[in-house]
Structures are given as C-alpha cells and as structure tokens.
Amino acid sequence: MTPPAQFHVESALTPVPAAPVRVIVPVPPEPPGAETADVPTPTPALYVSGGEIILEHGATLPVGSCVKCGRPACGAWTLALRNPRLPGTWYGARPVLEMGLCRKHRDDRSVAVALTWSFLSIGALLVVVGALTFSWVSILVGLLAMGGAGWFRAASPVVATLVTETRIVLAGAGAAFLKQLRSGDLE
Numbered sequence: 534m535t536p537p538a539q540f541h542v543e544s545a546l547t548p549v550p551a552a553p554v555r556v557i558v559p560v561p562p563e564p565p566g567a568e569t570a571d572v573p574t575p576t577p578a579l580y581v582s583g584g585e586i587i588l589e590h591g592a593t594l595p596v597g598s599c600v601k602c603g604r605p606a607c608g609a610w611t612l613a614l615r616n617p618r619l620p621g622t623w624y625g626a627r628p629v630l631e632m633g634l635c636r637k638h639r640d641d642r643s644v645a646v647a648l649t650w651s652f653l654s655i656g657a658l659l660v661v662v663g664a665l666t667f668s669w670v671s672i673l674v675g676l677l678a679m680g681g682a683g684w685f686r687a688a689s690p691v692v693a694t695l696v697t698e699t700r701i702v703l704a705g706a707g708a709a710f711l712k713q714l715r716s717g718d719l720e
Contacts, residue, residue: 575699581714585694588630588701595714596633601690603709606633612642614693614701615686623649623683628696630703638690645689652682 577592586594594600596609613627634642659675662668688705695702 579714581711584704584706584708584711586691586703586706586711586714588703590699594630594632596631598633598710598713599635599638599707600632600710601638601705601707602635603707603713604635607636607639609633610639610642612690614696614703615683616692616694617684617687618692619687620680620683622693623687628693628701630693630701632691634690642689645685649682649684649686652678652685656680656682 575590578589579592580587599606609631611629611631615622656675656678659671663671691703691705694704
C-alpha cells in the first residue's frame with residue numbers, strides 16, 4: 534500500500550488589495566427657477582395665414598367680435614377645440630379656447646350640440662331596439678347615427694386643424710373677422 538497523498542495546505546493568507554474609498558459629498562439643490570432663468574419665455578403671437586388663424590405660445594383670440602362673421606360679439610364662450618375630420622376629437626376632454634360669438638352663431642353652436650346629442654341618443658335607441666327585435670338594419674342605422682353624431686359639434690363654430698402645446702391652428706373663421714385681425718381693428 535502506498536501512503537495517502539499529502540495535501541499541501543498554504544498556511545499564509547495573501548493580502549487582497551482594498552477597494553478605493555469613495556466619499557459622498559452632498560450638493561445643495563438648485564434655487565427654484567434657476568433652470569428657467571436662462572431661457573426667455575416665448576412671446577404669445579397671433580398670425581393669419583390665408584384662411585387660418587395661428588396662435589402660438591398661449592396667444593388668445595380677441596373676443597370683442599364674432600369669430601364667424603366679425604360683427605360685435607354678444608359674449609365670450611370657452612369652446613373645446615375639435616376637428617370634424619378626426620373622430621377622436623368629437624367627444625371627451627379637449628383643449629379649450631375662448632372666442633367671441635354673435636347671437637346667430639351662438640345659436641348655431643347650440644343647435645350643433647343639440648344635434649350631436651340627439652343623433653347619439655337616437656342611434657343608441659335604434660341599437661337597443663334592433664338588438665331586442667333581432668333587426669340588423671336597425672342596429673346598423675343606429676351605429677351609423679352614433680358614429681357620425683359628433684361631426685355637428687366638431688364643425689361649429691371653427692375647426693382646430695392642429696393643436697399642440699405651443700401652437701393652435703384654426704380654420705373656418707369668417708372673412709370679416711380675418712380682415713379685422715389682419716388690420717388690427719380688434720380689441
């Protein structure tokens with residue numbers, strides 16, 4: 534028999550280099566408004582380009598004249614910015630803009646809102662009745678009425694073709710109102 538193999542055990546530990554020590558130094562917070570002090574705030578601007586009104590950086594429309602006809606407004610209304618070509622803007626929360634409307638165009642706006650909700654409710658009623666009577670034609674007509682209901686409200690009084698945080702483009706304003714904007718006769 535052979536003697537068991539001898540294991541060589543190293544008795545001395547080898548030193549391991551230590552990781553560098555990191556010191557955390559607290560940094561005081563920036564004073565409030567320091568990051569915005571360097572950037573000047575943009576000036577609100579209103580432009581007329583062809584038949585469109587362009588509002589930049591929070592500019593507002595003058596409310597002394599009707600946006601559709603240019604006659605003196607009977608009041609200012611805050612209206613949601615909608616586009617009849619984009620059904621996603623027909624319902625729900627939208628950015629709003631204050632604009633002046635004369636009595637005629639205010640009433641036209643009220644009729645458009647009434648038509649929207651009437652078509653929506655009549656369409657829903659047709660869908661329910663069609664489902665109860667198994668009439669696919671009633672269901673189809675009801676869905677079409679509900680699908681197009683918001684178009685009336687979106688087309689009145691003006692159309693918002695572009696809405697971003699810094700720019701709003703409106704179409705559908707009357708020629709007399711646009712002429713007043715170009716000449717600066719509005720308040």
